Amino acid sequence: MLKFINDISLRTKLLFSSFVVLFFIMITVNSIALYTIYATLVYRNSLRNNARKNMCVSQLKFSLLHKDIESIKNILYEVHKNSYINYLYISVLKNNKIGIKHQLYFGLYNEKLIKNIPPDLIKHDNKIIGKVYIQFNIKKELQLIRLRVFWVAARFYLISFIFICIGLVIFYFIISKIIEPLLLLKSNMMKVSNGDYSVHIQPSSKDEIGSLADIFNSMIKNIKGYIDKIDLISKEREELNCMAQMGEMSSMVAHEIKNAAYVINSSNKYIKNNLHAKDKNLIEFINIIEEELKRLNNMTVGFMNFAKQREPKLADINLNYIINESLQILNYEIKNVNIKIIKQLDNSIGLIKGDRELLKQVIINLLINAMDAVSNINDPVIKIISSPAYKKDKISISISDNGEGIKILNINNVFKPFFTTKKSGTGLGLAISSRIVLLHKGLIKAERIDGFTVFTVILPRRIIL
Ligand SMILES: Nc1ncnc2c1ncn2[C@@H]1O[C@H](COP(=O)(O)OP(=O)(O)OP(=O)(O)O)[C@@H](O)[C@H]1O
Ligand SMILES: [Mg+2]
Structure with missing residues (x-):
């Protein structure tokens, strides 16, 4: 029962x-x-x-x-x-x-x-x-009274029966009002169990059932957030795996190209040194070959470095020191072209866990790009700012310049390997930088703010690899 x-x-x-x-x-x-x-x-x-x-x-x-x-x-x-x-x-x-x-x-x-x-x-x-x-x-007399009461009872029960029927109809509507939102919740839960997370229930009242709908909506929102995060992480993993596989194969090819380029270069040098002809055009072509081989060599070396996956060696580092060291390295070039450097380094950023050499490579790449961007303008300015971010959980480093900026068409491509708008560029600087930042569980982005091209790197203080 x-x-x-x-x-x-x-x-x-x-x-x-x-x-x-x-x-x-x-x-x-x-x-x-x-x-x-x-x-x-x-x-x-x-x-x-x-x-x-x-x-x-x-x-x-x-x-x-x-x-x-x-x-x-x-x-x-x-x-x-x-x-x-x-x-x-x-x-x-x-x-x-x-x-x-x-x-x-x-x-x-x-x-x-x-x-x-x-x-x-x-x-x-x-x-x-x-x-x-x-x-x-x-x-x-009692018999007569009982007969009268019997007829009264019959009328009473008939009226009661009608009232019960009316009552049941009213109850049916009230119960439907209660049940319908629950049925809606059930059908939406079925959708969720089938993988549809776009569901949203409009609360029909402000009572307990209404708040149930609110709880359901926020639960789905949270699940969706977690799923998006998992998707992102697995996408990143997939990308890294794919890049690792591609890198392995491509570095073998690059190695062979580098060897071949070396042989061609040596032969070219030999020809140049032993050329007695006075044909200026010939010498010019030999120089072009030399120049292009140099570029090819740079590109393959850069690519091999890019493809080379190395685990970051984590240590407690101060990013302000790394910025100063990078500026020191580029000091000669900066002075040469008379660039105004504005440095705003916040001492409260403290230490973070990271790979010193890799992060220095990122800063240098961004600084060189900024220097390239301002090479042809009057009053070139480069700003370097460090500050705590996200309630001091993260650190933000931004390097900006007042150069011409990135064309809208190119904005989505700058972090892709081999994308370059420069004659002698390899297009690997930002790809390598973004790979390094990713390894540190951070993010890198490019924006245009108040006439400045701003590259921002956000790194977490602690990294769980
Ligand atoms: N500060 C900047 N201002 C304008 N464009 C930029 C800036 N930084 C990068 N870019 C654009 O992004 C492209 C890719 O940059 P990336 O550093 O990856 O390669 P590259 O500088 O061209 O070559 P290299 O490998 O020598 O660094 C550049 O060619 C340029 O078009
Ligand atoms: Mg570059």
């Missing part, structure tokens, strides 16, 4: 419970009402019988005094006609003029019975002038 109740739907359970409650209320109310009606009718009946008896006695007294036998008969007849009476008997005392022969009775005359019943006395001047024996047929 319990299992059956557990298995039926919530709507049926609630409807059935409502029916049981309504039925119980109906039975209780009807029983109380019918019992009250029955008791009242019985009481009223006994009052009416007494009244009849009293009336009969007073009318008989009058008739007896006037010796009006006909009227006595009429009175008795009337009383008998209007009520259920077992018997009605009047006896007149012997010394009275009417005499014993005027005893009258209706119904079954039973001397024994009359003796057991106290008569109603008819008195005049304190003298008893007659006795009236009346016994009402209570059994029959």
Whole structure:
């Protein structure tokens, strides 16, 4: 039975419970009402019988005094006609003029019975002038009362039945109002279990069910956030794996190209040194070959470095020192082209865990790019700013320049390997930098702010590799 109740739907359970409650209320109310009606009718009946008896006695007294036998008969007849009476008997005392022969009775005359019943006395001047024996047929009267109560009960139960039906219809709508949001929640949960995280429930009320919808929405939002994060991490992993595989293959190819370039370069040098011809064009072509080989060599070396995966050697480092060291390295070039350097290094950034050499490589790459960007402009400026970020959980380093900036078309490509707009560039500087930042679980971004091209590197203080 319990299992059956557990298995039926919530709507049926609630409807059935409502029916049981309504039925119980109906039975209780009807029983109380019918019992009250029955008791009242019985009481009223006994009052009416007494009244009849009293009336009969007073009318008989009058008739007896006037010796009006006909009227006595009429009175008795009337009383008998209007009520259920077992018997009605009047006896007149012997010394009275009417005499014993005027005893009258209706119904079954039973001397024994009359003796057991106290008569109603008819008195005049304190003298008893007659006795009236009346016994009402209570059994029959009660039968009649019960019949009346039965019909009242039938009407009561019919009306109650109609009320139960109306009540059940009202309950059905109320229960539907409660159940529908739950069904909506269920169908949305099914969608979520099938991998659809775009679901959103509009809370239909501000009650507990409404807040359930709010909780559901925020839960889905959190799950979606976690899934996006997992997606991002696995994408990064995939990218790193793919790059590692590509790097391995490509570095082998690059190595072979480098060797071939070395041989070509040596041969070219030999030709140049032993060339006796005075053909200027020939010498120029040999120089071009030399120049291009140099570029090819640079590119393959750069690429091999890029492809080379090395685990960062973590140590406690101060990024402000690394910035100063990088500026020191580039000091000669900076002075040469007269670039104004604005340095705002925040001492509160503290130490972070990172690879000193790799991070220096990032700063130098960004500085060289900034120097390239301002090489052809008047009043070149490069700003280097370090500061704590994200409630001191991270550190932000930004290197900006007032150069021409990155073309909108190129903005998404600058971090891709081999993308370059420079004649002698390899297009690996930013790709390597972004790889290093990624290894440190940080991020790098390029923006244009107030006429400056800003490269920002954000690094976490602690890295869990
Ligand atoms: N500060 C900058 N201002 C404008 N453009 C920039 C800046 N930094 C990078 N770029 C653009 O991004 C491209 C890629 O830069 P990246 O450092 O990867 O390679 P590169 O500088 O061209 O060559 P190299 O390998 O010698 O560094 C550049 O060619 C340039 O177009
Ligand atoms: Mg560069």
